[in-house]
Amino acid sequence: MFGDTLDPAILSNEIALDETLDAHDPLRHLRGDEGVEHHADSRSIVPIQPPSVHNEVIRLSFPNDSDKGCAAAIQITLKMDASPGCGGIAWPAGDVLANYLTIRGEAYCKGRTILELGSGTGLVGLVAAILGGNVWITDQAPLLDIMRANVRLNHLESSVVVSELNWGEALSSEIPRPDIILAADCVYFEPAFPLLVDTLSELATARTEILFCYKKRRKADKRFFTLLKKHFSWKEIEDDPSSARYNQEAISLLTLKRK
Numbered sequence: 001m002f003g004d005t006l007d008p009a010i011l012s013n014e015i016a017l018d019e020t021l022d023a024h025d026p027l028r029h030l031r032g033d034e035g036v037e038h039h040a041d042s043r044s045i046v047p048i049q050p051p052s053v054h055n056e057v058i059r060l061s062f063p064n065d066s067d068k069g070c071a072a073a074i075q076i077t078l079k080m081d082a083s084p085g086c087g088g089i090a091w092p093a094g095d096v097l098a099n100y101l102t103i104r105g106e107a108y109c110k111g112r113t114i115l116e117l118g119s120g121t122g123l124v125g126l127v128a129a130i131l132g133g134n135v136w137i138t139d140q141a142p143l144l145d146i147m148r149a150n151v152r153l154n155h156l157e158s159s160v161v162v163s164e165l166n167w168g169e170a171l172s173s174e175i176p177r178p179d180i181i182l183a184a185d186c187v188y189f190e191p192a193f194p195l196l197v198d199t200l201s202e203l204a205t206a207r208t209e210i211l212f213c214y215k216k217r218r219k220a221d222k223r224f225f226t227l228l229k230k231h232f233s234w235k236e237i238e239d240d241p242s243s244a245r246y247n248q249e250a251i252s253l254l255t256l257k258r259k
């Protein structure tokens with residue numbers, strides 16, 4: 001799945017090159033697709049966003065399949081601002097995960113404790129809350145203000161808690177052990193790979209459902225899955241009718257299970 005057929009010597013040279021480039025520019029993988037074929041798709045509801053986004057507010061609409069087409073579409077108002085970090089804009093994997101939640105619908109989210117890691121703007125968690133979840137959106141400190149603004153803009157104060165959660169650090173006592181963990185586009189910076197696996201391991205039990213949307217950007221991502229394999233098994237989601245489209249953009253939607 002992740003380049004297993006490649007000559008190991010070539011692979012390790014490419015990983016070494018990636019590591020050198022990462023040391024100079026840790027976020028370079030978020031700016032381009034670096035050899036991964038990209039297909040622009042007019043059906044994507046998250047527009048292409050320049051890294052220079054500052055204080056923009058967009059409106060997003062997701063179908064609401066909860067009532068088999070009878071319910072109103074889910075409308076989200078989203079403030080975006082790239083200045084606090086890459087999470088301040090909405091990334092395509094978040095769009096994919098938010099959209100998939102609408103397919104699972106209220107039957108999946110309602111009344112359940114749902115925690116999102118690396119929420120950025122909070123988009124995915126906000127959709128989970130509209131579908132009835134008791135949601136925690138979490139990220140590093142610089143992103144908290146934009147998440148709080150988006151909770152207010154969507155009038156979700158009663159069902160969404162915004163909390164700082166730095167991967168790899170001890171979880172604060174206020175963080176619940178959730179029924180569902182969500183993560184979109186959280187695999188991009190190699191030093192954070194073990195931290196993210198540690199946090200997932202600390203939060204999840206064998207009963208926790210984890211939806212993990214991932215965009216493959218480089219061969220070194222394989223290291224994340226090597227670490228993940230020690231504690232989790234995973235498989236691709238099979239019931240998303242959009243999967244062929246986002247798979248073409250190197251995006252995969254996985255369910256993870258704690259071993």
Ligand SMILES: C[S@@+](CC[C@H](N)C(=O)[O-])C[C@H]1O[C@@H](n2cnc3c(N)ncnc32)[C@H](O)[C@@H]1O
Nearest residue numbers: 087090091094118119120140165166167184185
């Ligand atoms: C590419 S953005 C994705 C944001 C959002 N999930 C989306 O799909 O639009 C990655 C997010 O992970 C967060 N992140 C990165 N390293 C982190 C860490 N060590 N602890 C917590 N969050 C982290 C970033 O702040 C950022 O919001």
